[in-house]
Amino acid sequence: MITLYGSPLSGNTHKVRMALAFLGLPWDERLTDAAARQSDAFAALTPMRQIPLFVDGGLTLRDSQAILAYLAARYRPGDWDGHTPEERSAIALWLSHAANEIANGPAALRLARRFGLAIPEDHAAAVTARFLPVIEAHLERRDWLAGDRLTIADLAASPYLALMEDAGIDPADWPAIHGWTRRIAALPAFPAIPGWPGEGAN
Numbered sequence: 001m002i003t004l005y006g007s008p009l010s011g012n013t014h015k016v017r018m019a020l021a022f023l024g025l026p027w028d029e030r031l032t033d034a035a036a037r038q039s040d041a042f043a044a045l046t047p048m049r050q051i052p053l054f055v056d057g058g059l060t061l062r063d064s065q066a067i068l069a070y071l072a073a074r075y076r077p078g079d080w081d082g083h084t085p086e087e088r089s090a091i092a093l094w095l096s097h098a099a100n101e102i103a104n105g106p107a108a109l110r111l112a113r114r115f116g117l118a119i120p121e122d123h124a125a126a127v128t129a130r131f132l133p134v135i136e137a138h139l140e141r142r143d144w145l146a147g148d149r150l151t152i153a154d155l156a157a158s159p160y161l162a163l164m165e166d167a168g169i170d171p172a173d174w175p176a177i178h179g180w181t182r183r184i185a186a187l188p189a190f191p192a193i194p195g196w197p198g199e200g201a202n
């Protein structure tokens with residue numbers, strides 16, 4: 001049985017939760033709050049003490065992008081991680097944006113504005129302002145980030161953009177991003193997370 005260490009409002013956890021739900025894999029989710037992340041038991045599992053953490057038998061994986069890459073290669077090779085060099089490159093691009101611009105932009109703004117963490121908002125706002133027009137323009141011309149179907153690019157990039165209202169960003173200003181996150185929420189087996197607009201989302 002797969003164990004997912006995470007928390008209900010963590011967008012990074014939700015990337016993995018979506019993948020497991022869409023794959024139809026059963027998993028056991030362990031709430032891992034700030035106190036649990038500081039425990040010696042959790043540090044023994046991951047030196048970064050971060051969620052999500054994925055454990056399946058003898059395999060322990062950290063980092064949401066890395067976990068998605070594993071799940072794609074293991075269960076949906078090609079379909080979720082690219083059939084061609086061009087698709088693989090496009091998917092790598094959006095995984096990179098998820099780990100950099102999205103994490104340091106809208107996700108950081110959400111931590112500051114929704115959860116009150118002491119994060120310099122100016123930098124996060126500047127990263128967000130630079131990135132959102134780029135992905136908005138990309139999604140004006142297509143339904144999915146890479147290729148003609150859902151891939152791990154969509155799973156990695158979508159949570160913190162779906163939750164942009166938590167970051168003080170109005171989804172009405174970003175209709176293509178908003179439409180894309182609603183498309184993901186309308187997929188069969190989409191798991192709920194508070195704040196994600198769309199069918200089946202809450």
Ligand SMILES: N[C@@H](CCC(=O)N[C@@H](CS)C(=O)NCC(=O)O)C(=O)O
Pocket residue numbers: 010011012013037049050051052062063064065099
């Ligand atoms: N690169 C990691 C980042 C994970 C991350 O920042 N997780 C947050 C919760 S969403 C966390 O554990 N924060 C506590 C900490 O960094 O100490 C990933 O994509 O999984």
